[in-house]
Amino acid sequence: AFFYAAYTTSLRYFLPNDGECSMALFFGYVGLLNMLVLLPFILVASMTGYLSVDIHPYVLLGALAKGLFDNVLSDYMWARAVLLCGPTVATVSLTAQVPLSVLGEIFLGKFHFISDVLPALSMVVGTFSICGGVFAINMLNYNAL
Known part of the structure; x- marks a missing residue:
């Protein structure tokens, strides 16, 4: 880091x-x-x-x-x-790789590594949190311009 x-x-x-x-x-x-x-x-x-x-x-x-x-x-x-x-927006936007890889696993039909409800729910909440954070920081950067 x-x-x-x-x-x-x-x-x-x-x-x-x-x-x-x-x-x-x-x-x-x-x-x-x-x-x-x-x-x-x-x-x-x-x-x-x-x-x-x-x-x-x-x-x-x-x-x-x-x-x-x-x-x-x-x-x-x-x-x-x-x-x-800017470095902050570019670095935070790199975290969008995680939700995109989850979506890729779902679309490819290889999303069978989560079988319980609680881990699947935490994965969904984490994915939406990351997407929301990336969206928010990009909107803040856009409004600052």
């Missing part, structure tokens, strides 16, 4: 306005920082035999494609949301 808060705060601090920033440059700096910080750990783990670097080329290609289309795209869209809506 600390690193997430630091990342969100630095994103808003170093990229104050949407039109004046280069998000590609910002993410390039984030990637460079990650590489500089994590590379010594990877090298030590590789030299001690703890980390195996024997990877099939197709597995590596699949991991790179997944990282590009999943992680980079989601980080870019989340950063745009932070710039357009």
Whole structure:
């Protein structure tokens, strides 16, 4: 949570306005920082035999494609949301994933993990609470504009 808060705060601090920033440059700096910080750990783990670097080329290609289309795209869209809506609204809106996953489970017919009434009721109340909170903070942000 600390690193997430630091990342969100630095994103808003170093990229104050949407039109004046280069998000590609910002993410390039984030990637460079990650590489500089994590590379010594990877090298030590590789030299001690703890980390195996024997990877099939197709597995590596699949991991790179997944990282590009999943992680980079989601980080870019989340950063745009932070710039357009603000860090609080973007972070609170991330909690909408929980009700959406519950709805996905219901529509796919895989919602059989709750068999008792009390857990099902608490799931429904929690889902509506999250949706209400996301709606309220977005309306407050909209009215503030």
